[in-house]
Amino acid sequence: MASLTIDPPPRRRPVCLSHGRWTPFLFLAPAVLTLFAIGIYPTLFAVVTSLRHYNLTRTHDGFPFVGLHNYIAVLADHTFRETLARTALFYVTVMPVELALGVTIALALHRPGWTLMRAVVRVSLVVPLATTYAVVGLIGRLIFNRDFGVANQFANWFGMPGLDWLGDPRGAFAAIAVMDIWQWTPFCALIFLAGLSMVPNEVEEAARLETSSPLALLRHVQLPFLLPGLTAVLILRSADILKLFDMVFTMTRGGPGAATDLVSIYIQRVGFRVFDMGTASAQAILLLVLTIVLSRLFISAFYREID
Amino acid sequence: MKKSLLGVLSAALIATFAVPAAPVLAAAPWAIEKAAAPLKGTKIKVLFLDRPGYRAIIKLLPEFEKQTGIKVNYEVVPYENAREKQVLNFTSKGDITLALVDLVWIGEFAENGWIVPVDKFSGDASITDPNLNLPGFFPLLLNAFGSWDGKVYGLPFDNYSGLMFYNQCMLKDAGFDRPPQTWDELMNVYAPKLTRPEKKQYAFALQSLRGETQSADSFMRFLWPFGGSLLNKDFKSNLLSKESQAGLKFRQDLMKYMPPGVVSYDHAEAVNALAQGQVAMITEWSAFYGTLTDPKTSKLGKCLGVAPEPKGPAGRLPALGGFSLAVAAQASPAQQKASWIFTQWATSEAIARPYVEAGGVSGRMAVYKDPAVQAKFKYVEPMVASWQQGVPEFRPRFPAWSSITEVVAEFGSKMMLGEVSIEQGAKEIGSRMEETLATEGYYDGKKKKLQ
Structure with a gap:
């Protein structure tokens, strides 16, 4: 009797599911390299440039290393300090309004009912955000035109005389502030609305049963959920206002006089009109430092983990 | 044989006199295609x-x-x-x-x-x-x-040349059958009769928006015809000279006959103000003729008049x-x-x-x-x-102009707004300009004084 032998199935090489020590690096590499290329390298280049005499229209002078000379020159530059102070004034003018209006709109949209209206308003909030800065500036030029602008038309309806918005230093400053508020209040509203949607329903409903005061509800229940959003808004808007350029440039070019000459307009002028890249880089690096300091301050002042 | 000798001599003569022209005759005329x-x-x-x-x-x-x-x-x-x-x-x-x-x-x-x-x-x-x-x-x-x-x-x-564009009909209604010949005539004779603020009508608009418009079209326009200039022959500021100050003061005085907010006027606003009958005269680049004659952009029609810029005490030195x-x-x-x-x-x-x-x-x-x-x-x-006269350095053409124009634009518009006096503004522009020119090497002989 012949014995039946069955060959064992050929042994497959086991699939290697374990990760080598380089695997995480390989997964992270594309993101890190991209970040390096578009974020870190330009920043390092700006730092190096800021330590050199680097004028693109004086290439025959070379690009000698000048140490901290550009930083000292910037800090001693009266115009830089003036434009920075004007930017700070702009910030404290628009931010409270944007925050107050943003919270108000978010609370209105958070109320139960009016489903269709809320949906329409939410979509329409995106429109100003999606509008290009330069276009916002051009719209601003039309709105605040002394002769046929909508702003003066409104004023006339209420029996007020028309103002020379863009030809008057205070009027021009107010006009760019209004356009910034128009563009960025929806952003604040959407961030706060996201915060409000994080409030647990049962907590909010219980609170509504406890109190009929919307202010008490806001203060004790909703506010903690708004603080992370508030921190984000403050950080993002600080950085954004420090580099606000297109809208103001198309609307006023920094004038009349120096009424709307914000720091970013000044840096652009130094960098791309005079082409003094060394000084402009030093200015930009100082603004970066300022943004980081402000961000840390905002985080320590407002950011709270929600328990 | 004689005939043949004559022929040879004739040929030699022709050859002798035609040689210099031969290459020209031989070469085909220049053609862009070729x-x-x-x-x-x-x-x-x-x-x-x-x-x-x-x-x-x-x-x-x-x-x-x-x-x-x-x-x-x-x-x-x-x-x-x-x-x-x-x-x-x-x-x-x-x-x-x-x-x-x-x-x-x-x-x-x-x-x-x-x-x-x-x-x-x-x-x-x-x-x-x-x-x-x-x-x-x-x-x-x-x-x-x-x-x-x-x-x-x-x-x-x-x-481009700076020209005076004007509304002939408005001038005629005010009793003028020709445009003003001098800046003085424009301000002291024409402007008072052509300015009616209650009707939102003004004699003159000067585009003065901050930027090259302020420095080139507004500020410099009132230096040269008045005998002033930005720089003297040593490349020092000439803005405090009697002539430059007179020109800048004239611009300031003329503002009362301009629409409010003219400091925010760019070319488009100035041209539009004339095109829509809001002002009677502007000084603008010749290139805007098309805009002012196009019925889609201008109501002027046959009322449009064009003349050289008015003369100043130093003559007619229009914007270039x-x-x-x-x-x-x-x-x-x-x-x-x-x-x-x-x-x-x-x-x-x-x-x-x-x-x-x-x-x-x-x-x-x-x-x-x-x-x-x-x-x-x-x-x-x-x-x-x-274009028969004029100054090539109406605005200095040296590399430092890109820095200087920014200073002129800032303090030029501040002067117009009354934020600084004409003298203060001129001093500020002068000192900053000289600082830039010193850095460029114009004062230590490193650079030729070209403008």
Whole structure:
């Protein structure tokens, strides 16, 4: 009797599911390299440039290393300090309004009912955000035109005389502030609305049963959920206002006089009109430092983990 | 035999006298098609502005491309970005082969070696039109727009003169049958009768928006005709001179006859104010003639009048502006040749008439001698008159102007707003300007005092 032998199935090489020590690096590499290329390298280049005499229209002078000379020159530059102070004034003018209006709109949209209206308003909030800065500036030029602008038309309806918005230093400053508020209040509203949607329903409903005061509800229940959003808004808007350029440039070019000459307009002028890249880089690096300091301050002042 | 000897002698005589002309007779006449034949398929790149002169040449471009086989790539950019784009392109060895040079950029472009003098090409008969005729350009334009330190770099392409555009009907209603001849007459005789604030009507509008508009169109316009200037012969500020102060004070006094908010007026607002009957007179670039005659953009119709800018105590020294085309040093040899051929074509006497008909303003003298052109375009006569005199350094053309114009723009508009007095503003501009010029090396003999 012949014995039946069955060959064992050929042994497959086991699939290697374990990760080598380089695997995480390989997964992270594309993101890190991209970040390096578009974020870190330009920043390092700006730092190096800021330590050199680097004028693109004086290439025959070379690009000698000048140490901290550009930083000292910037800090001693009266115009830089003036434009920075004007930017700070702009910030404290628009931010409270944007925050107050943003919270108000978010609370209105958070109320139960009016489903269709809320949906329409939410979509329409995106429109100003999606509008290009330069276009916002051009719209601003039309709105605040002394002769046929909508702003003066409104004023006339209420029996007020028309103002020379863009030809008057205070009027021009107010006009760019209004356009910034128009563009960025929806952003604040959407961030706060996201915060409000994080409030647990049962907590909010219980609170509504406890109190009929919307202010008490806001203060004790909703506010903690708004603080992370508030921190984000403050950080993002600080950085954004420090580099606000297109809208103001198309609307006023920094004038009349120096009424709307914000720091970013000044840096652009130094960098791309005079082409003094060394000084402009030093200015930009100082603004970066300022943004980081402000961000840390905002985080320590407002950011709270929600328990 | 005699006959044959006579024939030989005749032939020898003909040969003797005809020899110098022989090569000319032998060579075929210059033709752009032939000159460009070796360059067929070459691509050249230039920046254009969104202005009538560029729209005119764009209309004519297909003809050039068909004749030569050279492809002209152009990018239309706003004036404010044109210098920035070109400087970045030149410093990064980009793709621009033909520079568009505003008269205030010529020093910077030439000193940095970004553009090539025309004599590099004009000696090469294979690519140079024998009818190039440089003396056929208005000397002022060739000097101001295209030349630096005694060398010609660019050929005048988009040319402007400051002109007075006015509403003849408004002037007639106020009892005037001609435009003012002097600035003094404008302010003291015409302006009071033409200003009716209750009807929102004003005598004059001066575009004064911060930027080059303030420094070139507003500030400088009131220096030269009054005998003033930005710099004296030692390159020190001349703004505190009696003449400069008088001009700036005149501008300030004239503001009471201008619409409120004129400090925020750019060209568009000033032209529109005249076009819509809000003001009676403006001084603007000749290039805006098309806007003011187009019924879609202007209500003036036959009421439009054009005259040279008024005279000041120092004479008629109107605003001068314009652009030349210059071959970029960074272009390859073939692209340089192709760009040179295009430059000659776009600024040639042959193309001048169609260019003017299409809305451009040629820098060639011959085209404006044509009575039909004079009759058709009202701006021609005053513009040609303006180009007979004038100062090439109406705005200094040295590389430092890009820094100085910013200071002039800031303090020029602050003066108009009353934020600083004329004297204070002039002092501020002067000290900052001298600081810049010292850094540039004008005071220690490192740099020639060219403007």
